[in-house]
Amino acid sequence: MSDAASYNFAYLDEQTKRMIRRALLKAVAIPGYQVPFASREMPMPYGWGTGGVQVTASVLGADDTLKVIDQGSDDTTNAVSIRKFFERTAGIATTTHTSEATVIQTRHRIPEAPLGEGQILVYQVPIPEPLRFLEPRETETRRLHALEDYGLMHVKLYEDIARHGHIATTYAYPVKVDGRYIMDPSPTPKFDNPKMDMCPALQLFGAGREKRIYALPPYTKVVSLDFEDHPFEPTKFDRGCALCGSEGIYLDEVVTDDRGGRMFVCSDTDYCESRRAEATEGGHALHEVPR
Amino acid sequence: MYVAVKGGEAAIAAAHTLLAKERRGDPAVPELTTDQIREQLALAVDRVMSEGSLYDRDLAPLAIKQARGDLIEAIFLVRAYRSTLPRFGYAQPIDTSAMSIRRRISATFKDLPGGQVLGPTFDYTHRLLDDSLNEVAAEPTAPARRPIADDANAPHVADLLGEQGLIEPNPQATDDAPVADLTRDPLAFPAERDLRLQSLARGDEGLLLALGYSTQRGYGRTHPFAGEIRMGSVEVHLAPEELGFEVPLGTIVVTECEMVNQFKGSAESPPQFTRGYGLTFGHSERKSMSMALVDRALRTRELGEEVVAPAQDEEFVLSHVDNVQATGFVEHLKLPHYVDFQAELQLVRQMRREWEEANRKEAAE
Amino acid sequence: MSTSAVARGFADPVHDSQKVFRRALDAMAHPGRIAQLGTHIEPPAPLFATSASLLLALADYETCVWLDDTLAEVPAIAEFVRFHTGTRLTRARREAEFAVIAEPEHMPPLTAFASGTPEYPDRSTTLIIQVETLANRGWQFTGPGIRECASFSAAPLPPDFPEQLAANRARFPLGVDLIFTTQTEIAALPRTCRIVEAA
Ligand SMILES: [Zn+2]
Numbered sequence: 102m103s104d105a106a107s108y109n110f111a112y113l114d115e116q117t118k119r120m121i122r123r124a125l126l127k128a129v130a131i132p133g134y135q136v137p138f139a140s141r142e143m144p145m146p147y148g149w150g151t152g153g154v155q156v157t158a159s160v161l162g163a164d165d166t167l168k169v170i171d172q173g174s175d176d177t178t179n180a181v182s183i184r185k186f187f188e189r190t191a192g193i194a195t196t197t198h199t200s201e202a203t204v205i206q207t208r209h210r211i212p213e214a215p216l217g218e219g220q221i222l223v224y225q226v227p228i229p230e231p232l233r234f235l236e237p238r239e240t241e242t243r244r245l246h247a248l249e250d251y252g253l254m255h256v257k258l259y260e261d262i263a264r265h266g267h268i269a270t271t272y273a274y275p276v277k278v279d280g281r282y283i284m285d286p287s288p289t290p291k292f293d294n295p296k297m298d299m300c301p302a303l304q305l306f307g308a309g310r311e312k313r314i315y316a317l318p319p320y321t322k323v324v325s326l327d328f329e330d331h332p333f334e335p336t337k338f339d340r341g342c343a344l345c346g347s348e349g350i351y352l353d354e355v356v357t358d359d360r361g362g363r364m365f366v367c368s369d370t371d372y373c374e375s376r377r378a379e380a381t382e383g384g385h386a387l388h389e390v391p392r
Numbered sequence: 393m394y395v396a397v398k399g400g401e402a403a404i405a406a407a408h409t410l411l412a413k414e415r416r417g418d419p420a421v422p423e424l425t426t427d428q429i430r431e432q433l434a435l436a437v438d439r440v441m442s443e444g445s446l447y448d449r450d451l452a453p454l455a456i457k458q459a460r461g462d463l464i465e466a467i468f469l470v471r472a473y474r475s476t477l478p479r480f481g482y483a484q485p486i487d488t489s490a491m492s493i494r495r496r497i498s499a500t501f502k503d504l505p506g507g508q509v510l511g512p513t514f515d516y517t518h519r520l521l522d523d524s525l526n527e528v529a530a531e532p533t534a535p536a537r538r539p540i541a542d543d544a545n546a547p548h549v550a551d552l553l554g555e556q557g558l559i560e561p562n563p564q565a566t567d568d569a570p571v572a573d574l575t576r577d578p579l580a581f582p583a584e585r586d587l588r589l590q591s592l593a594r595g596d597e598g599l600l601l602a603l604g605y606s607t608q609r610g611y612g613r614t615h616p617f618a619g620e621i622r623m624g625s626v627e628v629h630l631a632p633e634e635l636g637f638e639v640p641l642g643t644i645v646v647t648e649c650e651m652v653n654q655f656k657g658s659a660e661s662p663p664q665f666t667r668g669y670g671l672t673f674g675h676s677e678r679k680s681m682s683m684a685l686v687d688r689a690l691r692t693r694e695l696g697e698e699v700v701a702p703a704q705d706e707e708f709v710l711s712h713v714d715n716v717q718a719t720g721f722v723e724h725l726k727l728p729h730y731v732d733f734q735a736e737l738q739l740v741r742q743m744r745r746e747w748e749e750a751n752r753k754e755a756a757e
Numbered sequence: 758m759s760t761s762a763v764a765r766g767f768a769d770p771v772h773d774s775q776k777v778f779r780r781a782l783d784a785m786a787h788p789g790r791i792a793q794l795g796t797h798i799e800p801p802a803p804l805f806a807t808s809a810s811l812l813l814a815l816a817d818y819e820t821c822v823w824l825d826d827t828l829a830e831v832p833a834i835a836e837f838v839r840f841h842t843g844t845r846l847t848r849a850r851r852e853a854e855f856a857v858i859a860e861p862e863h864m865p866p867l868t869a870f871a872s873g874t875p876e877y878p879d880r881s882t883t884l885i886i887q888v889e890t891l892a893n894r895g896w897q898f899t900g901p902g903i904r905e906c907a908s909f910s911a912a913p914l915p916p917d918f919p920e921q922l923a924a925n926r927a928r929f930p931l932g933v934d935l936i937f938t939t940q941t942e943i944a945a946l947p948r949t950c951r952i953v954e955a956a
Contacts, residue, residue, distance in 0.1 A: 108476065110771050119817050122778045123854070126815075127879040129785045130934040130947035132901045136879045137578035142475040146468070147720030149727065160782065162775045172731045179727055181400040209731045227724070238707055240581045247875035265743060271735035279901050279949065281930065290735040299904075303786045310717050312578040318786045318902035318949075336738050354734055368731055576819075 111158040111191040117141055121159040121314070125305060128316035133278030134246070135229050135313040143309065150183055150208060151309030153225035157206050160221060160305070161187065166194045168202035173210035173351065173368035180208070197371050209272075211293040213350050213372040216302035218319060224287040226308035229315065231275040231285040251283050254326065262331050271336060277324045278317065286323075292336040292351050297323040342367045345376035415460050429453035438645075438674025439463055443715065444470030445575070445594050447644050447673050464596075468716045475575070484629045484638060485565065488648045488671075489548055491624040495675075498549045499618040500652060506546025511623065512675075549620040550650045550667060559652060559665040581707050588690050588706060589683075593671060595713035597679045603703040604685030612701030614688045615654035616668065623647040623675050647672050649680040653688050655695065666695065763833075764799050766813055766841040777814035784936065784945035788902045789909030791891045791944045801833035803859045807938040808885045809837070816855055818843040823853035823870075823882075827860045850882070857885045862913045867921045870933050878930040881948075885936050888912060891944050896922075897954035898946070906953070909944065911937045922952045 109115065117139075124138040143151040161167065167187055171180040175197040183206060184195050196202050199212040208225040216222060228234075232242045235253045245253065254275060261269040268274075274291035278284050286294060287306060297304065297317060304317040317323060327333035341348040343364045350372065352365040367373035416423065430437055430453040440452040444467045451470060459465035495511025498504055553559040563585070572587035574594075579587070592600060607614055625645050629638040649670040657663035668688025670680035689703040699705055712718060767773035773796075780794050800809035816822055822844045828834050835846055847853055851871045858864045870882035888911040895910025896919060915921070925932045925948055932948030 110775075112476075114476065114478070115771060115774065116817055116819075119774070119815060120819065122782075123815055123820070124879070125782060126785050126883065126934070127881070129782065129902075130949065131878050131930050132949060134878060134930060137580065137877075139575070139577050141575075142468075142471040142716065144472045146723060147717045148722075148724030149720060151720075160775075160779065162779060163772055172728045176400050177728055178400045178404055181404060185401065208727075209729070227721070239711075240707065243876045266746065267739065267743065269739065271739045272732040288729075288732050290731055292735065301904075303782070310721055318947075320904045321901035336735055338738075351731070352734070353730060354737065368734075 108190055110163075111161050111187065112144075113141070113155065113158045117155075118159045121155055124314045125156070125159065125316065128305070128314050129303070129318050131282075132317055132321050133276075133282030133284040133315060135308075135315045137312055138314050140309045140312040145182070145186070147310035148227060149179060150206070150225040152307030152311075152314070153206050153208070153223050153309075154183060154186070154307075155309060156223050156305050156307035156314065157187065157204060158191075160223070161191055161193060161204060163191075163193065165203045166196050166201055168196050168199065168205045168371075169207075170205065170210060170212070170369075170371075171208040172353075173212070174370040176370060198375070199369075199371055209288050209290075210351070210368060211289060211296045213347075213367070213369040214375075216296075216300060218301040220302040222300075222302050222304045224289075224304065224306045226285065226287045226306045226313070227310070228273075229285055229306065229308040229311050229313040231273075231283050246282060249281065254283060258326060259328065262328070268327070268331060268333075274333075275326050277326060279322050283326070284315065284317075284323075290336055290351060291325065291333075294323070294325045294333070295335060299323075338365065340365055342373060342376075345373045345380065347372070347376050415458070424457060426450065426453040426457055429456050435675060436461075436463060436466075438672070438676050439597060439679070440466045440470055441673040442676060442679065443467045443594055443596065444474065446470050446474045464715050464719050468719070471716055481630055481632060482571075483641065484631055486626045486628060486644075486646070488622065488626055488646065489546075489551075491546075491622060491626050491646075491648075492643075493546055493622055493624040494645075495624070496546060496620065496622040497618075498620045500549060500620075501552075504549060504552065513677075546622075548650060550652065553619075553652065553665060557662070557664065560655070560667060562667070579710060581710075582693070583706055583710055585687075585691070585694070588710065589669065589671075589687060591710045591713060592683045592686055592690075595683075596715035596718070597676070597682070599713050599715070600682035600686055601678060603689070603709065604682035606701065607685050607689050607703045612689050612692070612704045614651075614666075614668065614685065616685055616688065617652045618681065619650045619652035621647065621649045621677055621681065623677070645674050647674065647676050647680045649677070649684040651681075651684040651688055658696070666691070763837055763840045764801060766798060767810075768797060770813075773810075774814040777810045780943060781811060781814070781936065781945070784943050785934070785947050786902050788900065788946050788950050789893065789898055789907035789944060791893060791909075791942050793941055794938070794943045795941070800837050801831055803831070803887070804828055804834050804837070804857070805887050805938050805940050807941065807943055808857055808887055811885055811936065811938070811943070812838055812844070812855065812857070813841050816842040816844040818845070820854040821845045821847045821852045823847055823850050823856040825856070825858045825860055825864065828857055853882050855885060856882050857887070859887045861886050861888055861911075862915060864915065867925050867933050872928060872931040872933055875931070878932070881931070881933055883934045883936060885938060886911070886914075887938050888914065889939065891937055891939055891942055896952055898950045899953055900926075900949040900951045902947070902949070909946070911944070919952055922946065922950065926951050 120139055124136045128136045140155060143154055145151060169180045169184040171177040187193060188195055199214040204221045206223045230242050232245060232253060235257055236242050258268050272290045273285055273288040274294055276284050276286055276294060286297060299320050301319050303319055306315045325333040338352050342352060344366050347367060351368045353368045355364050355366060357364055430449055436456055437452045440455055440463055441447050455466035455469040459469060493509055496509045550559055554561060574587055574590055625643040627643050628641045630641050631638045651668035653666045653668055655666040668684040670683030672680045686703055690706050690709060692699050692704040702708055780792055784790060784792055794807045794810060796806045796810040798806050798809055800806060822838060850856060850869050856870055871880060873879060873881035890912050892910050894908050898907045898909060929948055934948055935946045937944050
């Protein structure tokens with residue numbers, strides 16, 4: 102039972118893959134709409150990427166190269182664990198380089214390097230329903246999507262502005278897909294939202310516990326919700342990465358001591374390493390780290 | 393210079409080695425065998441089989457041992473294994489009226505055909521810690537068994553009421569109507585009773601207990617009587633299409649609870665009692681009784697009553713009753729969220745700057 | 758049913774299914790893009806190997822498949838499909854997850870198939886339409902999956918097909934999704950496609 106070799110390629114049985122593949126095709130045909138699917142119990146806990154893992158397992162082929170990131174990094178424990186799972190059960194090649202991957206499974210980030218045609222980005226999604234925190238009932242939110250009745254969402258965002266002077270949503274920032282469905286982009290920071298718009302890669306979303314799959318075909322219009330007088334603004338950092346010097350990328354804050362010491366470094370570790378490698382090759386000095 | 397943390401893989405491997413060591417405990421104490429768990433922690437095994445949705449008296453003890461006695465973890469192990477098993481067919485419905493009874497009680501009639509059979513129960517034990525269990529005790533002797541008349545003579549209490557039309561009839565199964573299966577189709581609402589019962593049978597004993605209890609305290613009161621609780625073994629049959637007849641697969645132990653609940657009649661139907669139903673693998677009275685209470689509460693819509701309490705709200709109950717889902721999502725908060733947290737930090741810092749600026753301006757004016 | 762007479766299915770079901778699915782996913786994600794679908798299976802004519810591969814990769818006992826009269830008239834085809842997929846064959850078009858059409862000029866209107874419900878638009882039929890030719894010229898499309906504009910046409914089809922496509926889009930999110938096949942190629946037009954020019 103513990104022998105991974107006794108499981109099917111990429112763990113899932115063929116019947117389960119077919120069921121998920123049918124759901125994926127419908128998801129691509131109805132961008133932003135959440136297709137219910139009979140999510141299986143996986144050998145990892147619900148909430149830890151079971152939806153993403155089932156989607157990845159269903160699309161993966163023997164000649165794919167897989168990259169897995171969590172918080173932008175290939176080395177976070179859950180990313181390591183999921184990558185290991187596919188190495189063991191599918192025996193496929195893995196990489197940490199965004200450009201080399203054909204399939205990228207992610208939690209909470211979109212890589213900084215632009216994605217290309219032919220690549221598939223698989224998101225792990227905890228709560229797929231963007232209206233869930235405004236209306237807990239699935240029967241009701243399904244009706245609202247059917248009627249394209251998104252008044253609740255606009256009221257919520259507007260109340261934010263009235264109370265805080267800002268739309269107080271910084272991650273899982275709702276988007277409208279091709280002018281029709283409001284979609285949850287998964288808990289990626291709103292910094293990443295613009296990358297979804299007209300992205301050449303295919304974006305697939307899997308929510309295992311909530312049993313939903315949805316998708317963004319390549320070159321799909323994805324608009325972050327906003328108001329004319331309060332346009333959408335991605336999070337901006339007023340500095341660059343302390344390690345590679347890159348600017349305009351998403352940063353992790355690292356606490357270096359208990360006297361207020363902080364440094365900011367790339368959240369995308371592959372991007373950071375590539376920039377530093379380029380700098381070394383090009384004979385540029387590495388950025389000095391402020392102490 | 394700052395170096396980003398690497399070596400997640402080595403850390404994970406080391407953590408798992410530590411876990412294995414912790415699981416074993418003090419090596420001077422003999423290792424627990426799965427046989428011991430099956431025989432001596434039988435009620436834990438029964439719970440893992442029920443909520444794991446897999447009747448297997450060898451796998452459940454193994455899961456309990458591997459999970460270090462964490463029953464929800466053990467249930468999860470069994471579920472994950474179960475989802476990889478191919479399906480060969482669907483068994484015929486079990487017939488609990490043909491049960492070989494080990495325990496059977498009714499709270500509604502003092503005596504009844506087949507009699508009250510107390511069987512192995514904690515009921516009426518005085519909850520005093522038993523020092524003697526610290527020692528390897530002498531083998532307890534079984535009491536002389538009162539001969540139970542032919543099992544077929546223990547009709548369901550609800551059927552006795554049914555003969556007089558005092559309780560709503562049991563819904564009749566239609567042979568070719570498909571039975572819902574939430575492990576093959578995603579849960580959708582409204583959920584019919586077959587799907588609800590499956591969900592409750594797999595559901596968390598603790599949540600069902602609390603919800604059942606809440607109905608007794610007035611949050612969706614249903615005036616329950618424990619019409620009957622029976623525990624014993626039943627045969628499971630398969631009827632392969634190509635054979636054209638039933639073949640027995642073996643016997644399983646189940647606990648069944650039929651609650652009798654009050655219900656006022658309507659213009660169309662005379663006053664009669666209504667039913668709540670609970671069934672679990674193995675011996676689990678608390679779970680099957682709680683399940684029966686919640687089943688009846690969830691029939692609110694079907695019986696034309698108003699949904700006012702949590703236990704009557706099928707979307708609320710069915711969406712939260714699965715402890716494998718619940719524990720996964722609660723515990724996923726342990727995973728790194730620093731990307732999202734950074735986004736929130738940036739906004740809070742910005743809002744504080746704006747607030748301070750506004751205050752300064754105000755003070756200057 | 759004699760199983761010995763049924764033509765062979767996938768040589769390597771796990772990996773062959775995966776490859777066919779990825780081609781279909783790619784086609785659906787890039788409307789109008791024509792791709793080769795290499796396959797070694799030899800289903801009974803006039804079912805194309807490409808169409809048969811799609812069924813083997815996607816249909817099973819949880820689905821319903823509708824065959825047009827031309828295909829349904831050949832008992833060996835029903836036998837082949839049932840044997841390899843375990844799917845149910847239906848004569849009710851609105852029940853079908855997949856419909857296979859071998860005589861496209863006389864195919865039923867797109868509205869004759871399941872187009873989903875407002876709450877569940879995914880409960881709709883995917884049509885596999887066998888044609889003689891696919892070409893990257895003719896009609897012009899925009900929509901998700903298309904960077905600017907895609908030229909695509911298939912033949913033969915009913916003369917009012919462009920109008921039917923426009924009407925299918927107008928019902929969005931309801932609608933049917935189309936996969937066109939020749940003996941060796943596939944291309945898709947999901948319901949998102951907006952036909953901008955029916956040249
Ligand atoms: Zn960097």
